Amino acid sequence: MVLALPPTRLPESAESLRAEVRQFLTEQDFVPGVDTWLSSFDPEFSRRLGERGWLGMTWPKRYGGHERSALERFVVIEELLAAGAPVAAHWVADRQSAPSLLRFGTEGQRQKLVPAIARGECYFAIGMSEPDSGSDLASVRTKATRDGDGWRLDGTKVWTSGAHHCHYMIALCRTGPDRHGGLTQFVVDLAAPGVQIRPIELLTGEHHFNEVVLDNVYVPGDQLLGTEGDGWKQVTSELANERSGPERILSTAQLLIELARYAETARDTRTLATLGGLFAQMWSIRQLSLRVAGALDRGASVEVEAALVKDLGTRFEQEVVDAVRVVLAGNVDPDGRAAALLTHAVLHSPGFTLRGGTTEILGVIVARGLGL
Amino acid sequence: MSDERELLAGTVTELLTDHCGSDRVAAADGGWDEALWGHLERAGLTGIGIGEEAGGSGGDLADAAVVARLCASFAAPVPIAPTLLLAPWLRTAAGLGHRAGPAAVAGEPGVTAVRGAGGWTLRGMARAVPWGRCATGVLVLVSTAEGLALVDADEAVVEPGVNAAGEPADTLRFDGIRVPDEMVRPVTTDLLEELRLRRALATTVMLAGALDRVLELTRRYVGERVQFGKPISSFQLVKQKVAVLAGEAAVAGAAADAAVLAVAEGSTDAAPAVLAARVRAARSATAATAIAHQLHGALGFTREHRLQHFTRRLWVWRDEGGTEGGFQEELGRVLAERGAADFWPTVVRAGT
Structure with a gap:
């Protein structure tokens, strides 16, 4: 067998934790949505999660974390996503920025930023893609030049989700000519002089994406993240670890639950078979995702498996949209919840297989892992 | 493991x-x-x-x-x-003792049994029984005047049949065959239902195994086959297809393992787990065989090449004991009855 991770079992503590999250969710006032980790930005909600100890779950207590296992975090975030809760504000900071700070950052950076992230008060944007650098991320041109003890940044980052609400962005910049060895990450204060944030509207007209122009922005030396020249290594480990989580399966869960609601009364063959087929997909891919989560928890390297889960999961998220459309569109109240979720999901679905590594890039990673 | x-x-x-x-x-x-x-x-x-x-x-x-x-x-x-x-499992569930040797199970009740002095007389036939001819004992579900029963039959008249995978799928005739009382056990219709799920589980496990090999054969072949002066694995399109194949094999394997665990532990959600795994593995069989054959070219389409040992089995097994559409619908019905509020909780409870 080429890929053989053992099955993962959730810890005993998962059940009571899951019940707590479900109870919490019933007490919250939000409109459940699809793709909420991109589009439902709600700082109040994020702060309440912080109060409950559901941000920074796996981090050391001395940085405001809760020293719980990655599998316990898996349980919390899958419950939030399945409920369509508004988790966009803290999403990037909790999933990847703070873990990067903890792994590569200085003691000062950790103390300054990580506890605020764990409280749900400090939000981060991803400064990777540029107008001419998408899948070929190593070709980024945003330049960092030394200026005394600090650095000057010049360049443009794009598709920067939530930058207009966030406090910081971790920017991947060029500090030398070497394709991979000349890259360095910086923590950029988005309120710093010279930072301009301009909306890039989604095809719906919604404002989540931004263009972040860095025009001679001064970044103090102590905001370099990790080691100069290690940016590529840092960024790829960041990507591998964020690929296989529940958000790659559950972006359209609320729409699927609407189909289940429709099936309660419409028990025709097509509806039932569609519901059963989509459940089979969701359940099976979640089992694979759990294995990867278990392996990550043990500290194993799972780049290939994580890429597989993301590919299967994000294509499934799109499949939900299309399969539910075939059954529901035109058969439900046009002003009702199901119609609204379906419309939103159709318009958001192209992004599922693009963000965090396109389907095609994932294919390359998997093929390489298989020795091709 | x-x-x-x-x-x-x-x-x-x-x-x-x-x-x-x-x-x-x-x-x-x-x-x-x-x-x-x-x-x-x-x-x-x-x-x-x-x-x-x-x-x-x-x-x-x-x-x-x-x-x-x-x-x-x-x-x-x-x-x-x-x-x-x-x-x-079936022997234990029905209260029959273990019996060594190759087994066959004739699951659709097309056979009747009538009680006489000192035993039962069987009548009727079971068609397309997998491995029927090989079995030292065939477990046959029969209808009796009192309801369903399971019979542990020593003998049957075998009319050999073969499925599209080249595996025995025999017609077994039981007309006039006599079995002693201790080889007949009354069973409920629930057991028939459970047997159907067990078959679905067994098929899922077998599908996962054949998928493992199809991935391995394809991975190796594209690295060895040279066209345009280089291995075909150097072409992007080929890499992408192998990556999809790997995903299909991996997800079917994970589903099969999880379904086995759900059944082994007697989970109350074993039924949705087994149905889901069965549906997903059949889907993988379809996707994986198409990719594997496309990438193996004409060679893989021949009797001589080993690929067909696995793809023919995948094609047969995906339809064994029920249709993919039927399993989807059955699963959908379970979910519709539980209601939308229990949809996500079922995903979780039926998992590991």
Whole structure:
């Protein structure tokens, strides 16, 4: 067998934790949505999660974390996503920025930023893609030049989700000519002089994406993240670890639950078979995702498996949209919840297989892992 | 996998590597490989999952599934699925004792039994019984005047049949066959339902095993086949297709393992787990065989190439014991009855 991770079992503590999250969710006032980790930005909600100890779950207590296992975090975030809760504000900071700070950052950076992230008060944007650098991320041109003890940044980052609400962005910049060895990450204060944030509207007209122009922005030396020249290594480990989580399966869960609601009364063959087929997909891919989560928890390297889960999961998220459309569109109240979720999901679905590594890039990673 | 289970997997792999090469599989087409069965039996592998006190080799359902999945990954022409995954459970459930030797299960009640002095007389036939001719004992569901019963039959008249994978799928005729009282046990219709799910589980495990091999064969082939002066694996389109194939195999494998665990632990959500895994594995079979054949080109479309040992099995197994559409609908009905509020909780409870 080429890929053989053992099955993962959730810890005993998962059940009571899951019940707590479900109870919490019933007490919250939000409109459940699809793709909420991109589009439902709600700082109040994020702060309440912080109060409950559901941000920074796996981090050391001395940085405001809760020293719980990655599998316990898996349980919390899958419950939030399945409920369509508004988790966009803290999403990037909790999933990847703070873990990067903890792994590569200085003691000062950790103390300054990580506890605020764990409280749900400090939000981060991803400064990777540029107008001419998408899948070929190593070709980024945003330049960092030394200026005394600090650095000057010049360049443009794009598709920067939530930058207009966030406090910081971790920017991947060029500090030398070497394709991979000349890259360095910086923590950029988005309120710093010279930072301009301009909306890039989604095809719906919604404002989540931004263009972040860095025009001679001064970044103090102590905001370099990790080691100069290690940016590529840092960024790829960041990507591998964020690929296989529940958000790659559950972006359209609320729409699927609407189909289940429709099936309660419409028990025709097509509806039932569609519901059963989509459940089979969701359940099976979640089992694979759990294995990867278990392996990550043990500290194993799972780049290939994580890429597989993301590919299967994000294509499934799109499949939900299309399969539910075939059954529901035109058969439900046009002003009702199901119609609204379906419309939103159709318009958001192209992004599922693009963000965090396109389907095609994932294919390359998997093929390489298989020795091709 | 536990260390013991890994040891078991190693033993099975070694035995199959020695005794189940593609020449053996080809030679057994349309029949079965009794010599291979003998090797498996002597190694105690045909009694895995059956308690030692009952005459088996010990281990649990998950261990039995490891053996079955590996056999599928070698296209082993032996009745391992009914012998390890169906018959032992069915015997226990019906209160019949363990019986060594290759097993067959005739699940659709097309046979009747009438009680007479000192025993029962059977009448009727069961069609397309997998491995029917190989079995030393056939478990037959029969209708009686009092309801359903399970019969442990020593004999039947075999009319050989073969499925599209070259595996025995025989018609068994029971007209006039007499069985003693102790070989007949009354059973409920619930058991019939459970048997259907067990078959679905067994099929899922076998599909996962064959998928493992199809991925391996394809991965190797695209690295070896040279066109335009380079291995075809250097073409982006080929890489992408192999990556999709890998995902199909991986997700079917994970689903099969999780379904086995759900059943082994007697989960109250075992039914949705098994149905989901069965549906997903069938879907993988369809996607994976298409990609594997496309990438193997004309060579893989020949009798000579080993690929067909696995793809023909995948094509047959995906339709065994029920249709993919039927399983989807059945699963959908379970979910519709539970209601939308229980949809996500079911995903979780039916998992590990």
